[in-house]
Amino acid sequence: DTGVSQNPRHKITKRGQNVTFRCDPISEHNRLYWYRQTLGQGPEFLTYFQNEAQLEKSRLLSDRFSAERPKGSFSTLEIQRTEQGDSAMYLCASILTEGEKKETQYFGPGTRLLVL
Amino acid sequence: TQLLEQSPQFLSIQEGENLTVYCNSSSVFSSLQWYRQEPGEGPVLLVTVVTGGEVKKLKRLTFQFGDARKDSSLHITAAQPGDTGLYLCAGSPIENNDMRFGAGTRLTVKP
Numbered sequence: 001d002t003g004v005s006q007n008p009r010h011k012i013t014k015r016g017q018n019v020t021f022r023c024d025p026i027s028e029h030n031r032l033y034w035y036r037q038t039l040g041q042g043p044e045f046l047t048y049f050q051n052e053a054q055l056e057k058s059r060l061l062s063d064r065f066s067a068e069r070p071k072g073s074f075s076t077l078e079i080q081r082t083e084q085g086d087s088a089m090y091l092c093a094s095i096l097t098e099g100e101k102k103e104t105q106y107f108g109p110g111t112r113l114l115v116l
Numbered sequence: 117t118q119l120l121e122q123s124p125q126f127l128s129i130q131e132g133e134n135l136t137v138y139c140n141s142s143s144v145f146s147s148l149q150w151y152r153q154e155p156g157e158g159p160v161l162l163v164t165v166v167t168g169g170e171v172k173k174l175k176r177l178t179f180q181f182g183d184a185r186k187d188s189s190l191h192i193t194a195a196q197p198g199d200t201g202l203y204l205c206a207g208s209p210i211e212n213n214d215m216r217f218g219a220g221t222r223l224t225v226k227p
Contacts, residue, residue, distance in 0.1 A: 004158075006158075033215055035217075040219075040220075040222075041219050041220070042118075042120075042122075042204050042206075042217035042218050042219045042220045043159070043204070043206075043217045044217070045214050045215060045216060045217075048214075048215075056212075056214065058214075089156075091158050091159075093158075093215070104149065104161055104164050105149075105161075105215060106161065107151075107158035107159050107160070107161075108158050109157055109158045110156075110157065110158045112156065
């Protein structure tokens with residue numbers, strides 16, 4: 001399978017616990033996005049990486065959220081001290097960019113988080 | 117206020133009917149994408165429109181990008197129950213590299 005993969009697919013945790021999600025993008029894609037999607041809404045942009053550099057973060061990304069892409073390949077999104085409001089689907093997408101040209105982004109299946 | 121406004125938010129029709137969903141913005145986009153999303157899955161790309169005024173057809177689906185590259189529409193002819201899903205439009209405004217999504221149109225096609 002050469003698509004975007006995310007692990008785990010589902011995560012149930014108790015309030016206050018830390019969770020970490022992983023995204024493996026399409027191998028040649030140099031840009032990686034994280035989104036959050038709640039029920040009935042479209043995905044909301046959280047952050048994106050160009051190779052290993054984190055270039056932009058949404059104001060939705062509080063201090064409890066941190067994302068890394070250490071080698072410019074896979075990425076992790078960590079949520080510390082989870083709150084019930086963090087319950088959502090977390091989506092990862094990757095895209096190949098060359099200069100100003102951007103190809104199409106492809107999404108992973110998402111990680112559904114439930115905070116009890 | 118969302119950068120991309122989609123309408124209608126919900127649409128329930130009978131099999132065989134035609135429908136159009138809209139994606140509007142006050143911003144200019146270098147391209148717009150349409151996705152379909154099933155419950156519990158990530159969005160799946162349907163089409164990317166790049167040129168103002170562009171029309172693309174995908175079987176019974178017709179996508180149009182506005183001349184000013186601020187809006188787009190998706191028209192489905194003779195809808196089928198398999199078309200049921202959440203239809204999302206998305207794009208990056210020309211002034212930045214964020215990818216923004218509309219809230220989606222949830223389509224239900226009844227047999």
